Structures are given as structure tokens and as C-alpha cells.
Amino acid sequence: MRVVLSLCLVVSVLQGAVQCDHHHQNHNGNHKHQDHHEKEHKEHQHPAMDKRACHKIAGANTEFAFNLYKQIAESGSSDNVFFSPLSISTAMSMLSLGARSTTKDQIVEGLGLNITNTTDKEIHEGFHHLIHMLNDANSDLQLNTGNVLFISEDLKMLPTFLEDVKNYYESNAFTTDFKNEEEAKKQINDHVEKKTNGKIVDLLQSVDQSALMVLVNFIVFKGKWEKVFDPKLTKEDTFFVDENTTVRVPMMEQEGSIHTWKDREMPCTVVRLNYAGNASAFFILPDEGKMKQVEEGLSAATLQKWRHTDRERRCSLHIPKFSISATCDLKKVLLKVGMIEVFSDIADLSRITGQRNLKASKAVHKAMLSIDEQGTEAAGATAVEIKPRFIPRPVILNRPFLFLLYGDITESLLFMGRINNPTQT
Known part of the structure; x- marks a missing residue:
């Protein structure tokens, strides 16, 4: 018997009330963003790979999972409910790298993490270690998870943010022309479909022309x-x-x-x-x-x-x-668990650009579960x-x-x- 699970989460970051500084940055394909990714922070590289790194956030991740489930299930719908809480918490924790002040606090507390007893470094190292263990090629489990940023040619980003999402979350980045809505949607959907081995198709139904960044997390599991x-x-x-x-x-x-x-x-x-x-x-x-x-x-x-x-x-x-497959408008659910500012015009995501000019506009979640009789060779x-x-x-x-x-x-x-x-x- 085999279980196949696939998931993708998307957070779109849009232009906020303050106008973006679009000057003096000319992206040529993917080169500008990917150059940042080649610069590894040695202090972040597989931090000792002590199990305690991911175990420190494990309890919070579990409580967040059940809290999220209850918010989704309370709608009273008779539809199937299915999602990856780990994918959602990973994506939102990655986004918190770009947040400050109460915007960051709401994201972290919404994830069930104690901001008094857990430092930012411990949180991100915990997720880094978790991603590393899940992608362990030596494991008998066929499990693959990853993060991707699709970034507007017009968005001037701080190198430190790009370096942190690469070093902590092993994220890749691609330049995207959101003004060409159909082409941007196709680029993102095609990438997700490829990374999930064809299990998640047509994740995004539309892309807003004013989008500046789309953050994607995917996870595929075969057991x-x-x-x-x-x-x-x-x-x-x-x-x-x-x-x-x-x-x-x-x-x-x-x-x-x-x-x-x-x-x-x-x-x-x-x-x-x-x-x-x-x-x-x-x-x-x-x-x-x-x-x-x-x-x-x-x-x-x-x-x-x-x-x-x-x-x-x-x-x-x-x-x-x-x-089965299930799609969730995650923005409504995240608002219920206290992540309010990040979706509002007062959002402070200034660690992404250096300015308070961004907010998250959309969070979409799609997951698939398949159970059949295929067994192991052994x-x-x-x-x-x-x-x-x-x-x-x-x-x-x-x-x-x-x-x-x-x-x-x-x-x-x-x-x-x-x-x-x-x-x-």
C-alpha cells in the first residue's frame, strides 16, 4: 500500500499603501536573485544538525496544526479537509524573516511559538534543520520539500533577506513579469507541477498585475x-x-x-x-x-x-x-489565528525591501492524498x-x-x- 501526498502553499506579497522604490534595479533573468543565493552564511550551514534544533519548535508546530485544523473544520462544510500544517508553518516562518514589530510578533505567535522563550535564530534554525532532515536522501521515506520565491523585476530587495531565506529555508528565486498575468501564472504553476511530480496542477487560478512577490512552499511524500x-x-x-x-x-x-x-x-x-x-x-x-x-x-x-x-x-x-484533493483559502484561516497585520495596509515587511511598502494579499493552499495497495519490494x-x-x-x-x-x-x-x-x- 502506498500513500502519496502533495502540497503547495502560496503567499503573494503585493504593493501596499506606500509606493515602492522601483528605481536603479535592472534584473536580467534570474541572475540578480540567484547570485545572492550563492553566498552562503557559514554560521547558518546545517547548524550542528542537532535534533534539538527542530524538536524545539516541534510542539508549537503540532499545536498550530490542530488550531489550524479546528479553524478550517468549524465552517461546518461537508467537504473533505486536507492540508500540510508543516508546509504552512514553514512558509509563514520564512515570511516572518521579512517582518518587523507587531507584524512579525503576530506571525510568530500565530504559529504557536513563544517569542519570550524562543529566539528568532532558534526558530529559523529549527526550520532549517527540519527541512534538511525531511530532504535526507538516505532516508527510506521518499519525501521532498522546498521553497521558491517568484520576484517582480521591479522589486528592489535587501540582499540580507534573500541570503537568509536561502540559508535558512534553502529557497530558490526566479524573476517574474507579473504584468504579463498569464505568463506569470504559467511560470508558477508549471514550476509547482514539476516539483510535485505532476500531483499539484493549476495551483493559481489568477495572478494580480500588481504582485511583487509570490512565495511557494511544496512538499511531496510517498510512503x-x-x-x-x-x-x-x-x-x-x-x-x-x-x-x-x-x-x-x-x-x-x-x-x-x-x-x-x-x-x-x-x-x-x-x-x-x-x-x-x-x-x-x-x-x-x-x-x-x-x-x-x-x-x-x-x-x-x-x-x-x-x-x-x-x-x-x-x-x-x-x-x-x-x-482526494483539497484547496483552502488560507488567508481567512490565518486571520483567525491572529495573523492580521501582515494582510493589512499597516503591515511592516520592511526587512524585505527596507521600506514599509509591502503586504501579503493572498494565501492559497492545495493538497492531495492518494492511498492504494502498492507495497514495498521488501x-x-x-x-x-x-x-x-x-x-x-x-x-x-x-x-x-x-x-x-x-x-x-x-x-x-x-x-x-x-x-x-x-x-x-
Whole structure:
């Protein structure tokens, strides 16, 4: 069984109330911006790669993830909810490099980070270390994340900002002609599609002529389970979307020793499936009518409890085979978590240009999740499993459930969502 996850976040930075200084800068292709990127700050290069660097921000990232989820889910929509909290926090933290004063404080506090106990350097080194670990070529996980800036030919940027986003966030930069809206949109969408291996297409529906910068973060994940699902056992079954709606879905099945348990404090059943390569997926099936109660109980402490619960029982597990995508107008959600100034005319993003002439105008988030039966090449040992004559009551995910994907080494929540209807693409 393989899980494929792709994500892209975009923040567009537009001209604010103050006119930009567009003088004395002639960009020739990508050269001006990329020259800055070649200048490495030695003090920033892979800072000791101590696990504590990313672990220092891990708790805040998890709380931010659940806070963001609750803001998205509270709309009451019956649509699927799916996003990468890590992608969003990475992009906003990168943007905070260009912010000052209360604009910066709102971004950092909105991310759940304690500005009293955590320095700016610790925050950015934490994300730097996290990106480095996620992109580890030696890991069994196929995971790739990156950041890109698309910058207007008219935007005069401070070299220190470009150097910092390169050194901390490994970001690339490209010059973009936003006055040619269609060409700018195509340049950005084509880049995102290429970097996500064709999983995220047509991210931007439009680009504003007055845009000066578009910031993109992408993350792609391919995971293979330690214990595979036999495609021969997949059969069509009923999924109960709500009291009045049912759909038919291919339901995968696995019998044997499964990490699954009934939570004693929250009305739900938890299933944990491990990936080869230090990552775990949690499927949370609320009791009938208890979805809202379970959602309200989501927290970093809850996740920690589930991570350290090591209960296995022999059962028959049934999980839908599906592929979904979800798009979110992230600006509305970020406003709710307190990031207000950065989207207003009083935004202070003066660390980008040296002037208070910019504001963020748009934040778009698109993610995709696909689950199928493709297993690992080294799955022979786990595929040969003695089945008991009697299988206890099965665990069947045939109604809306929550999905969490957790990176064990980085202690980071990579993806999360609510699957209301697995047939909704």
C-alpha cells in the first residue's frame, strides 16, 4: 500500500499603501536573485544538525496544526479537509524573516511559538534543520520539500533577506513579469507541477498585475507500509457519508496483528500503521455522532499519547482506497489565528525591501492524498503471516474519519485532514 501526498502553499506579497522604490534595479533573468543565493552564511550551514534544533519548535508546530485544523473544520462544510500544517508553518516562518514589530510578533505567535522563550535564530534554525532532515536522501521515506520565491523585476530587495531565506529555508528565486498575468501564472504553476511530480496542477487560478512577490512552499511524500495490503482482498463496499448519503468505494483489507485501540478518554478508535522509514499514519474513527467531540479534543498532548500507545490486537482492518484533493483559502484561516497585520495596509515587511511598502494579499493552499495497495519490494516477510482461525470484530473505516501523518524522527505532523467522502475528488 502506498500513500502519496502533495502540497503547495502560496503567499503573494503585493504593493501596499506606500509606493515602492522601483528605481536603479535592472534584473536580467534570474541572475540578480540567484547570485545572492550563492553566498552562503557559514554560521547558518546545517547548524550542528542537532535534533534539538527542530524538536524545539516541534510542539508549537503540532499545536498550530490542530488550531489550524479546528479553524478550517468549524465552517461546518461537508467537504473533505486536507492540508500540510508543516508546509504552512514553514512558509509563514520564512515570511516572518521579512517582518518587523507587531507584524512579525503576530506571525510568530500565530504559529504557536513563544517569542519570550524562543529566539528568532532558534526558530529559523529549527526550520532549517527540519527541512534538511525531511530532504535526507538516505532516508527510506521518499519525501521532498522546498521553497521558491517568484520576484517582480521591479522589486528592489535587501540582499540580507534573500541570503537568509536561502540559508535558512534553502529557497530558490526566479524573476517574474507579473504584468504579463498569464505568463506569470504559467511560470508558477508549471514550476509547482514539476516539483510535485505532476500531483499539484493549476495551483493559481489568477495572478494580480500588481504582485511583487509570490512565495511557494511544496512538499511531496510517498510512503510504503511495513505491512502491505493484498490487492486480491480489495472489494467494493459501502461508505456512509452521513445519515442520508452513501457511496460505494473499493475497501482494502488486512488481517493480522494491528496497532489499534479504543481511546479511553475520547470516543474514538485509533489505528496506527507504520511506514518503512520512521513515519506513522494515524486513522481516527470517531464513535457514531462523535466527530465534533473528537475534533475538539485534538491536541499535542493527545497525539503524544497516541504515539506512545503500543497496543496490538489481531483483527481485520478495512480502509478505503481513494484519492482526494483539497484547496483552502488560507488567508481567512490565518486571520483567525491572529495573523492580521501582515494582510493589512499597516503591515511592516520592511526587512524585505527596507521600506514599509509591502503586504501579503493572498494565501492559497492545495493538497492531495492518494492511498492504494502498492507495497514495498521488501515486503515478503510481512506478507507471509499466519492467520488465526477466528478473527475478532473487524475495524472498518466506513464512515468519516480523521487522518494524521507523523514524522517520527522530526516529531512533526506532516499532513492531516478529515475524510468525509473518499469519492469526492
